[in-house]
Amino acid sequence: MSLTRPDLDALPAYVPGRSVPGAIKLASNEVPYGPLPGVVEAVTEAVAGVHRYPDMGVTELRGRLAERLGVDTERIATGCGSVALFEHLFRVACLPGDEVVYPWRSFEAYPIIGATTAAKSVRVPNTADHGHDLDAMAEAITERTRIVIVCNPNNPTGTAVRKAELDAFIDRVPANVIVALDEAYREFVTDPSVPDGLVEYGDRPNVVVLRTLSKAWGLAGLRIGYLIGSPEVAAAVRKVVTPFSTSLAAQAAALAALNQEPEMRRRVELVVAERARVVEAVRKVHPDVPETQANFFWLPLGEQSAAFAAQCERAGVIVRAFQGDGVRVTIGTPEENDAFLGAL
Ligand code: PMP
Numbered sequence: 001m002s003l004t005r006p007d008l009d010a011l012p013a014y015v016p017g018r019s020v021p022g023a024i025k026l027a028s029n030e031v032p033y034g035p036l037p038g039v040v041e042a043v044t045e046a047v048a049g050v051h052r053y054p055d056m057g058v059t060e061l062r063g064r065l066a067e068r069l070g071v072d073t074e075r076i077a078t079g080c081g082s083v084a085l086f087e088h089l090f091r092v093a094c095l096p097g098d099e100v101v102y103p104w105r106s107f108e109a110y111p112i113i114g115a116t117t118a119a120k121s122v123r124v125p126n127t128a129d130h131g132h133d134l135d136a137m138a139e140a141i142t143e144r145t146r147i148v149i150v151c152n153p154n155n156p157t158g159t160a161v162r163k164a165e166l167d168a169f170i171d172r173v174p175a176n177v178i179v180a181l182d183e184a185y186r187e188f189v190t191d192p193s194v195p196d197g198l199v200e201y202g203d204r205p206n207v208v209v210l211r212t213l214s215k216a217w218g219l220a221g222l223r224i225g226y227l228i229g230s231p232e233v234a235a236a237v238r239k240v241v242t243p244f245s246t247s248l249a250a251q252a253a254a255l256a257a258l259n260q261e262p263e264m265r266r267r268v269e270l271v272v273a274e275r276a277r278v279v280e281a282v283r284k285v286h287p288d289v290p291e292t293q294a295n296f297f298w299l300p301l302g303e304q305s306a307a308f309a310a311q312c313e314r315a316g317v318i319v320r321a322f323q324g325d326g327v328r329v330t331i332g333t334p335e336e337n338d339a340f341l342g343a344l
Pocket of ligand 1: 029080081082083084107151154155182184211212213214220223224225
């Protein structure tokens with residue numbers, strides 16, 4: 001007898017990048033330079049009030065985000081990481097049997113969320129060069145499809161969709177299907193032909209842009225993400241969000257971090273410069289590393305992936321293996337990256 005759903009046995013668990021004491025962690029796509037200035041002070045001050053619930057409407061932070069992004073506050077919802085917002089989005093859009101189309105391989109949370117909500121996952125294999133197959137994704141849309149996800153840049157392959165192809169794709173998606181643009185790594189994009197989803201498509205009622213403060217903004221440990229959608233979609237998400245899941249500390253930290261945009265940009269530039277250096281060096285050994293617009297890159301090592309990661313770990317560097325497929329390596333500090341190149 002089981003007290004939980006029998007189909008959970010078949011559900012893959014979310015695998016976090018491993019933290020090994022003393023080892024260099026290049027496994028979770030974090031930025032290595034610590035919290036932005038002022039964040040620790042803001043959180044320290046906020047914790048004096050933790051016997052009270054936080055502002056459930058996340059009013060000040062949503063207002064600040066709205067101002068930065070040039071949209072109405074009512075179009076914004078925040079959540080416990082953008083991963084939670086995906087779950088909420090699936091829940092507000094899908095009835096049993098409805099479909100969510102997404103590329104594969106992509107962010108490993110999509111199938112996990114799909115399996116425990118009403119949505120049925122429809123995975124569309126990536127192209128041979130590890131990018132989205134937007135034509136096949138458009139063809140996979142049926143009358144049951146409620147959401148189609150574009151992960152730009154894609155985790156874990158780092159590849160990015162360009163404006164012309166995304167324009168054509170979005171034009172093909174029926175108006176009653178949500179296009180969820182996962183832009184968790186937007187701040188690391190340097191190619192101007194990779195569109196900013198909000199700027200280019202934000203006026204379309206069926207487009208939802210999901211972003212996070214976990215990566216470039218350095219708040220992974222506090223769990224805060226946001227989405228920008230039409231007022232209706234954003235309100236629906238706020239209705240189902242776990243109450244108070246944007247914590248007091250997260251709200252305070254986010255407000256402090258958003259004051260530090262120049263420093264955030266400076267750190268992103270360091271990561272981007274290292275990305276170019278490291279990928280060039282890695283390609284001398286593995287020429288098939290795809291182009292990356294994110295703060296990580298993909299080594300398509302297939303069946304060698306787990307062994308490669310184990311070898312790196314013996315050299316004191318933790319990377320993320322997707323056995324049978326490839327290895328994702330996060331860009332760290334220059335010293336950390338040198339340690340990886342040494343291991344390689
Ligand atoms: N989308 C993508 C593509 C990601 O890689 C991640 C983090 N791994 C997220 C969303 C969610 O990030 P968070 O929940 O920390 O905001």
